[in-house]
Amino acid sequence: EKYGVEGSFLESEQQTDYEKTIYSYLAEDCAIIIGIGYNISAATNAAAEANPDQMFGIIDDAYDPVLPNVAASVYNIDQATYLAGYLAASQTKTGIIGTYVGMAFPSTTSFMDGFYMGMMKYNEVHGTSVKLIGWDPAAYTGLEVGNFSDVDKGKTITLGLLDEGADIIMPVAGPVGAGTLAAVKERGALMVGVDTDWSVLYDEDSAFVLASALKNMDMWIVDTVGTLVDGSFAGNTFVGTLENSGVGLAVGVDFQSTVDPAILAEIEQLKADIIAGTIDVKYAR
Numbered sequence: 001e002k003y004g005v006e007g008s009f010l011e012s013e014q015q016t017d018y019e020k021t022i023y024s025y026l027a028e029d030c031a032i033i034i035g036i037g038y039n040i041s042a043a044t045n046a047a048a049e050a051n052p053d054q055m056f057g058i059i060d061d062a063y064d065p066v067l068p069n070v071a072a073s074v075y076n077i078d079q080a081t082y083l084a085g086y087l088a089a090s091q092t093k094t095g096i097i098g099t100y101v102g103m104a105f106p107s108t109t110s111f112m113d114g115f116y117m118g119m120m121k122y123n124e125v126h127g128t129s130v131k132l133i134g135w136d137p138a139a140y141t142g143l144e145v146g147n148f149s150d151v152d153k154g155k156t157i158t159l160g161l162l163d164e165g166a167d168i169i170m171p172v173a174g175p176v177g178a179g180t181l182a183a184v185k186e187r188g189a190l191m192v193g194v195d196t197d198w199s200v201l202y203d204e205d206s207a208f209v210l211a212s213a214l215k216n217m218d219m220w221i222v223d224t225v226g227t228l229v230d231g232s233f234a235g236n237t238f239v240g241t242l243e244n245s246g247v248g249l250a251v252g253v254d255f256q257s258t259v260d261p262a263i264l265a266e267i268e269q270l271k272a273d274i275i276a277g278t279i280d281v282k283y284a285r
Contacts, residue, residue, distance in 0.1 A: 002222060003229045005031070018043035031228050032057055032071075034221065038107045044070070055233060057224055059217055060107040068235040071227070073220045074107070075240035077194075078114025079274050080213040080247040081170070082281040083267050084192050085118025087211055087251070088168045089130040090263045091190070098134045098166030100143035100157045102173030111172040111194060111213065113137050113283040121270070121279075134161055134169075137283045145173055154179030162187050168210060170194065184208045199252035209252040216246055243275045 008030070012021045018040050025033045026047070034057035035044035041061035048056045048070045055069050062072035088097045097119060099112050112135040119130050134157075135142035143161075145153050154176035158169050162183065169184060170192035171177035177193065184191045185208055193199070193212035202209065220238055227233040240246020249267070251259060273279040 003225055005225055005229070012040070015039060019047070022047045026051060026054060031055060032224070032233075034059065034224075036060070036217075038105050039103070055228065057221070059220075062237040066235045066237060070235050071224045071233065071238070072236065073217065073224075073238040073240065073246075075215045075217075075247050076110075076242075076281075077107075077213060077215055077240075077247050078110045078117070078281045078283075079242045080215070080249050081111045081114030081194075082118035082121070082274065082279075083249040083270060084170065084211050084213045085115035085120075085132075086122045086267055086270060087118075087249070087259070087263065088115070088170070088192055089119040089122035089128065090126075091210060091259070092130055092166075092168050094165050094167045095128070095130050096165040097130060097132055097168045097170070098158075098161035098164070099132065099170040099172060100134045100145065100154075100161070102145045102148040102171075102176050104142070104144050108172050109135075109140070111170070112142065114213075114281050115170055115192075117281050117283055118270075125266070133164055133166055137285075140285070145176055148174040148176055151176055151179040151182075155183045158183035159187075162189055168192065170213075178202075181205055181208060197250040197252075199250070199254065203253075206252055206254045210255055211252050212250045214248040214250055216240060216248065219245065241275075242271055 010021050012018050032055040036059045038060045044058045048067050057071045059073050062074050101108050116132050116137050119132055143157050158180040161169055168190045169180050171180040180191050190210040195215045197212045199206040199209040
């Protein structure tokens, strides 16, 4: 809308569809073809190298060396989930929080690493012993759906985590998280959304969304389209951080006035410290 540009969207049902999907857009003479997700990265790379005059974008991966016709974007989402983990640890009543992943690869496991590190920071500051189930950062293993579409399995995994005592769950599984929302509604628990603000996306169920770890891909897409319009497009890698607002934490709309202001102030200070580089959110392996 900002630039008067029309967009089109295709969803690949399986990995074998990626090349077909990309080449269907090549036939339509699109200004830019943007692949979304780590899994489509290889197909996007191959298409970009085979079609050097076509502009591409990729979300959740980058190429080294940078390809001149690809704008890439990666996100330090662990900075945002660090804050979410700290908040979740402050709000759990059982002392257990949980998480699971759709499919495990670097751009998804970083969500859970940050969540764990934020929880551990809360334990350090407040002398508590909140624990995380569903992800073991040391072993680099955890609960995995196997895809980003099986909502029923997401609900089943969530119910299992709740049965183990967790009362706040972060699903790192895209649409599968709707299964988590259904489960926490049934059990009176809470969830942490990912990518977008789930308390707004599912506004009728906002009472169950404590917060969301934001990956502001929309900002990057608008900016990238702008470079096409003004002729400044060039191959590059954008890294989304708390500092440049590429990632962030959104406290759920129902919790902005109920969470202890002292906790929110601590989170704001943590954000400032992460931006300043005095806190390292990475899990050391």
